[in-house]
Amino acid sequence: MRDVLRDVPTDDATIVDAPCGDGSISFWLIKYGIGKQFELYDISEHSINVARRMHDWGGAKDLDLTIEVSDVHDVPVNGHANDVWLLINSLYLLPDIDRLVDRMRDRAKTIIAVFPNVASKNYQKFISQIPDMNINEMSVDDTIAFFAKHGYKLDDKRDMDCIPLNYFKSKYTKLSACYILNLFERVLPGKEKCYWIARFSREE
Numbered sequence: 606m607r608d609v610l611r612d613v614p615t616d617d618a619t620i621v622d623a624p625c626g627d628g629s630i631s632f633w634l635i636k637y638g639i640g641k642q643f644e645l646y647d648i649s650e651h652s653i654n655v656a657r658r659m660h661d662w663g664g665a666k667d668l669d670l671t672i673e674v675s676d677v678h679d680v681p682v683n684g685h686a687n688d689v690w691l692l693i694n695s696l697y698l699l700p701d702i703d704r705l706v707d708r709m710r711d712r713a714k715t716i717i718a719v720f721p722n723v724a725s726k727n728y729q730k731f732i733s734q735i736p737d738m739n740i741n742e743m744s745v746d747d748t749i750a751f752f753a754k755h756g757y758k759l760d761d762k763r764d765m766d767c768i769p770l771n772y773f774k775s776k777y778t779k780l781s782a783c784y785i786l787n788l789f790e791r792v793l794p795g796k797e798k799c800y801w802i803a804r805f806s807r808e809e
């Protein structure tokens with residue numbers, strides 16, 4: 606993600622992380638000194654409370670962050686035109702993505718987005734377990750075409766590794782597998798490129 610953000614000017618821009626979940630991605634960027642102003646939104650009050658606790662405990666204490674419960678479709682868009690929208694692993698579950706991206710275009714000059722690679726084995730396994738999870742299933746080409754339709758061009762795209770935890774049913778096997786695969790990630794072929802990350806910029 607740092608590579609994909611490399612050429613994006615983040616000093617004057619607000620990074621809008623929506624949906625942010627527990628905010629780990631933003632806090633990770635802050636840890637690496639990327640970005641000065643952040644707005645984090647998620648519909649889950651529980652996740653937002655976790656994000657607020659991370660703000661208090663982490664190295665982000667002195668940064669002025671907005672962390673609010675909000676539907677991503679209601680994120681404020683007025684007053685800023687050159688922001689960075691982090692759309693991480695969420696497009697697949699959002700109900701009205703045409704309206705969402707049209708609305709965010711006023712605000713987001715850049716979109717950094719992570720998507721599941723629907724052709725990967727890990728994704729196929731996941732979707733066989735939870736068939737209704739992806740309400741917007743799109744291939745890589747379909748996704749790029751979707752953003753083009755909404756006035757964004759692709760600047761950068763990379764595959765991302767993921768430990769295929771969906772193969773492990775029980776929570777404890779998952780945790781053990783995660784721990785073991787992480788320890789030996791350089792020598793075990795345990796990871797598959799099952800996500801991809803993209804940087805889009807608004808056509809002016």
Ligand SMILES: C[S@@+](CC[C@H](N)C(=O)[O-])C[C@H]1O[C@@H](n2cnc3c(N)ncnc32)[C@H](O)[C@@H]1O
Pocket residue numbers: 623624625626627628629630646647648649652675676677678692693694695698699700
């Ligand atoms: C898979 S998580 C990804 C969260 C975060 N981007 C990350 O990578 O950790 C999807 C998130 O979308 C949130 N969500 C679902 N529908 C939403 C909506 N309409 N508006 C805002 N957040 C929503 C969920 O609460 C959840 O935290």
